[in-house]
Amino acid sequence: MSKEGRFDRTLITAALPYANGPIHLGHLAGAYLPGDVYARYLRLKGHPVLYVCGSDEYGVPITLTALKEGVSPRDVIDRYHAANDAAFRRVGVQFDIFGRTSWPIHTETVQGFFRKLYDGGHIEKQEMELWYSEQSDRFLPDRYVKGVCPKCGYEDATGDECENCGAQYSPHDLIEPRANIPGDSSRPILRMTNHWFLRLQDFREPLKAWLDSHPEWRANTRGIAYAWVEDLRSRCITRDTDWGVPIPLDDPEAASKRFYVWFDNAIGYVTNTRQWGLDAKGDPEAWVPWWKDAGSRIVHFIGKDNIPFHAVLFPAYLMGQGDYTLADNVVANEYLNILNRETGKAEKGSKSKGNMISVEWFADRFSTDAIRYYLCAIMPESRDAAFDWDEFMNRYNGELCDVVGNFVHRSLTMTVKNFGAAVPTPGALDAEDEALLASLPEQLDGVAGSLAQFRFRQGLERFIEIGRRANQYFDTKQPWVTRKTDLERTATTLYVCCQVVRALCTAMAPFVPDGASRLAKVLGVTLSEGGPDGGPDAWEEAKRPLAAGAPLGTPEVLFPKIDPDYAAEMAQLHAEGRAR
Ligand SMILES: [Zn+2]
Numbered sequence: 113m114s115k116e117g118r119f120d121r122t123l124i125t126a127a128l129p130y131a132n133g134p135i136h137l138g139h140l141a142g143a144y145l146p147g148d149v150y151a152r153y154l155r156l157k158g159h160p161v162l163y164v165c166g167s168d169e170y171g172v173p174i175t176l177t178a179l180k181e182g183v184s185p186r187d188v189i190d191r192y193h194a195a196n197d198a199a200f201r202r203v204g205v206q207f208d209i210f211g212r213t214s215w216p217i218h219t220e221t222v223q224g225f226f227r228k229l230y231d232g233g234h235i236e237k238q239e240m241e242l243w244y245s246e247q248s249d250r251f252l253p254d255r256y257v258k259g260v261c262p263k264c265g266y267e268d269a270t271g272d273e274c275e276n277c278g279a280q281y282s283p284h285d286l287i288e289p290r291a292n293i294p295g296d297s298s299r300p301i302l303r304m305t306n307h308w309f310l311r312l313q314d315f316r317e318p319l320k321a322w323l324d325s326h327p328e329w330r331a332n333t334r335g336i337a338y339a340w341v342e343d344l345r346s347r348c349i350t351r352d353t354d355w356g357v358p359i360p361l362d363d364p365e366a367a368s369k370r371f372y373v374w375f376d377n378a379i380g381y382v383t384n385t386r387q388w389g390l391d392a393k394g395d396p397e398a399w400v401p402w403w404k405d406a407g408s409r410i411v412h413f414i415g416k417d418n419i420p421f422h423a424v425l426f427p428a429y430l431m432g433q434g435d436y437t438l439a440d441n442v443v444a445n446e447y448l449n450i451l452n453r454e455t456g457k458a459e460k461g462s463k464s465k466g467n468m469i470s471v472e473w474f475a476d477r478f479s480t481d482a483i484r485y486y487l488c489a490i491m492p493e494s495r496d497a498a499f500d501w502d503e504f505m506n507r508y509n510g511e512l513c514d515v516v517g518n519f520v521h522r523s524l525t526m527t528v529k530n531f532g533a534a535v536p537t538p539g540a541l542d543a544e545d546e547a548l549l550a551s552l553p554e555q556l557d558g559v560a561g562s563l564a565q566f567r568f569r570q571g572l573e574r575f576i577e578i579g580r581r582a583n584q585y586f587d588t589k590q591p592w593v594t595r596k597t598d599l600e601r602t603a604t605t606l607y608v609c610c611q612v613v614r615a616l617c618t619a620m621a622p623f624v625p626d627g628a629s630r631l632a633k634v635l636g637v638t639l640s641e642g643g644p645d646g647g648p649d650a651w652e653e654a655k656r657p658l659a660a661g662a663p664l665g666t667p668e669v670l671f672p673k674i675d676p677d678y679a680a681e682m683a684q685l686h687a688e689g690r691a692r
Contacts, residue, residue, distance in 0.1 A: 116564065119440075120407035121160035121644075124151050125381045127414045127422075128168035128213065131192040132177055134470040134692065135199055137499055138448040138461045139415075141487040146445065146568055147413035148205045149488065152622040153563040156639065160646040162402055165200075166211030166384045167193040170356040171373035172254040179294050185355050189214060195472065202475040203483055204625050208644065209391065211384030213357075213376060218383040222376045223360040229432040230361075234311045236346060243271060243283055244303035245291040251352035252291055252300055260287035306365050309346035310375070315428040316344050322427060322438055330494070330566075332416055333444045337423035347425070349375040378426035392644070403436055410439045419444050443566050446492040451500040453687060458498035466689030469499065473691050477682055481624035481671060482508045488572045488623050501683035509673050512624065516579035516616060517671035519586065520631065523609035524667035530595055535610045536603035537660040545608045548585050552578075552615045553655040559619045560651055575619045582612040610635075610664075611657050618654035627670040634665040 116122055126147040129135050135144075144165070151163040169189040178185040189212070197210050212218070229235050243252040254271055261269035262285040266276035270292075271283050283289075283302065290297045319341050323334065349372050350359060356370025382403060389398025402408055412422045423442045430436040449458040450467045461468040474483055486504045489511070490497040527536060541549070555578045562571030589605040614635060621628035621639050632639045635658065640650045685691060 116154060116157070116159050116409065119159075119409040120405065121162070121402065121646075122154055122409045122411060123385065123402045124154075124161060124163045125410070125412050126163070126165045126207075127412075127418050128166050128377055128380050129196055130171070130173065131167040131169045131189040131196065131212075132171075132173045133192060133463075134472055135196050136461060136468040136470050137474060137483075137487065138450075138468070140203065140205075140471055140483075141448040141491055141497070142415035142445045143413045144200060144205045145203075145484060145487055146443065146491060146566065149484075149568055149571075149622045150411070150413070150563060150566065151206065152625060152641075153560070155641045155643060155647070156618065156621060156650045157560075158640075158642045158647045158649040160642065160644055162208050162385065162388065162644045163206065164209055164211075164381055164384045164388065165207045166209065166380055167196065167213065168373060168377045168380065169193065169212055169214040170370070170376060172256060172351070172353065175353065175355045176255055176292075186214075199471040199475065202480065203471060204480045209384050209388040211380065211387050213380045213383070215383065215387065217387055218376070218380060219357050221383040221386065222357045222371060222379050225379050225382075225429055225433065226371070226375075227360060228434070229310060229429065232432055234314050234432050235349075236309050236311060237306050238309050238346065238348075239304055239306055240348070241283065241302045241304055242352070243286075243289055243291075243300040245293070245296055245298055245300045247298040248291065248293055248296045251303070251305060252293075253351040253353055256292055257283075257286070257289055257300055258292040259289040262287055305352065307348045307369065308350045308359065308361075308366075310349050310428070311346050312344040312425070312428055313346065315431050316341060318431050319344075319424060319427060323423070326441070329441060330444060332446065332494075333419050333423055333442050336416070336419040337442075340420050340424045344424075348372065374421055374425065375429075378421055379429065405437065408437050410437055412439050412442045414442065414444050416444045416446055441566070446494065446496045448487075448490075448492050449496055449498040451498045451503075453501065453683065458496070466692070467686070469686060469691040478674065479626065479672070481512070481627045482674060485512045485572075485624055488568050491568050493567065493569060501679060501686070505674050505676060505679045508671075511576050513671045513673050515576055515583060516620065517627075517669065519579050519582050519609075520613050520616060520670055521667060522586070523582075523606060523613055524634065524664065526591055526595075527606045527610060528664055528667060530599075531603060531606065533664045533666075535658045535660055535662045535664065536607045538604040538607035539600040541604065541608075544585065544588065545604060548581065548608055549611055549657070551581065552611060555581075556615055556619055556651065556654055563622060572623055575616070575623065578612065578616055578619060582609065582616075585609075585612075607660060614658050615654055618650060621650075624671075630668065631670055634667055636663055636665065 124147050126143045154161040174185050174188050178188050243257040257271040260267055261274035262281055263279035264277035266274050273280050289300055291300050323337055350369045351372045353370050357376045359366040385399040385402050389395050414422050427438050450461050452459050485508050489507050558574045559571050591602045591605045595602040617631045640648045
């Protein structure tokens with residue numbers, strides 16, 4: 113039995129994107145697309161599934177953007193929340209809710225989490241030295257201070273972290289510190305202040321036991337999580353800022369501080385599930401089974417930079433509550449880089465290089481299915497991958513269009529032309545017909561098996577393989593020749609082809625849902641999608657052959673090819689830094 117079959121329901125989360133800029137293709141391939149493919153697969157299986165995401169709207173980068181633009185943080189988050197919500201819809205990423213951490217219900221949820229940790233004795237107040245600007249009369253959290261990296265000499269390193277070399281260090285070690293606020297680049301001083309710390313070391317043993325119980329996780333996740341668990345200590349969960357969730361303590365020092373985004377952000381999954389229950393069910397308790405029943409399964413989709421937060425910190429917060437279910441899997445992808453066409457080398461996407469491709473820009477120019485197909489094909493599951501314009505065009509045109517699209521199109525047009533708009537009645541089946549028909553349930557199970565194990569690239573290959581085998585059959589049977597000599601043989605061939613098309617329709621649905629739903633209309637089948645309440649098992653349904661005589665709609669080209677000149681033009685715009 114597949115793993116999801118042993119659970120009553122599955123809650124899928126994808127890392128909350130920062131409402132401080134447009135989401136780009138790297139984000140999409142990292143967390144949202146794999147989460148969506150998996151959610152669609154479970155909906156097709158009829159397994160109850162809830163896919164939860166939302167904007168992360170607090171934190172220093174947002175207040176810095178607001179300061180630079182001379183607007184309020186609220187203006188910044190409203191803009192990017194709306195833009196990113198729309199961008200996800202454009203590429204068929206179907207969340208059950210796309211929430212916001214600025215909602216009052218989130219404040220209530222986070223404060224409740226903190227209270228429980230506080231009452232359990234897991235929170236302590238500690239004195240620490242932080243950079244302080246006398247000119248602005250304020251502490252300088254995170255990116256509010258810049259300086260020279262003590263490890264690599266990078267000049268734009270932040271207070272305790274260098275984005276160039278990845279080093280983390282104590283604020284004392286930052287060389288030539290300067291305030292990084294519009295109008296203030298003064299040299300800050302170190303000043304003592306108090307902050308609240310979570311005693312992560314209290315959760316060392318249960319965290320270890322939990323990790324030990326999941327040997328099936330990807331190596332990257334386990335490696336990073338174990339390294340953290342070996343070295344757990346108290347971690348600061350508050351910051352000197354007024355933009356964030358207030359600390360619910362009757363302490364004058366708490367008033368000028370807020371929770372650090374990395375404390376409140378993952379709790380947003382709980383918030384958003386609560387809000388979903390209110391919106392969809394009108395039931396303030398509808399979220400509870402998803403987070404607290406033993407029969408509930410939680411799967412987090414994230415990029416690898418988020419591993420410590422999802423495989424160590426957030427589970428510790430949950431353990432501190434006492435009655436929450438812990439994640440059954442934390443599926444972390446590596447990075448999607450960008451191939452630089454001039455140097456032939458893969459580069460990290462970065463704002464300063466201007467090489468990132470926003471989802472909105474890309475979706476304005478290419479179909480949802482083309483985008484999803486290529487990103488699934490190169491998904492950075494076990495190592496970094498790179499977006500490459502030539503590969504994008506060649507794989508989409510050469511695989512999805514030429515192998516699957518072409519087979520579907522020639523099968524259906526020839527059927528409709530020769531046998532009216534219906535599945536033909538077959539004559540006697542020969543060994544080749546029977547072998548191909550018999551292979552279909554197996555091939556469908558193969559795709560499902562890959563998806564159930566989060567092997568999206570393999571699942572996509574197995575789906576294309578169904579098309580490859582079918583094209584071989586079609587070429588061997590030559591229905592365009594036999595239709596002049598042996599109509600019954602032709603009917604049999606096309607009957608078999610219609611069954612393959614039926615199987616392809618379901619197999620493609622998690623990856624390229626637009627094409628799948630258009631094909632389902634032509635075939636007159638429903639890709640019955642379940643949801644939080646579950647539904648019929650469309651995956652099993654796809655193994656049942658279409659009846660002879662079943663009506664067919666008018667075939668259309670499912671996956672139009674990308675014109676190479678057009679793709680080259682778009683690649684040029686990207687090279688000029690205009691793909692934002
Ligand atoms: Zn550095």
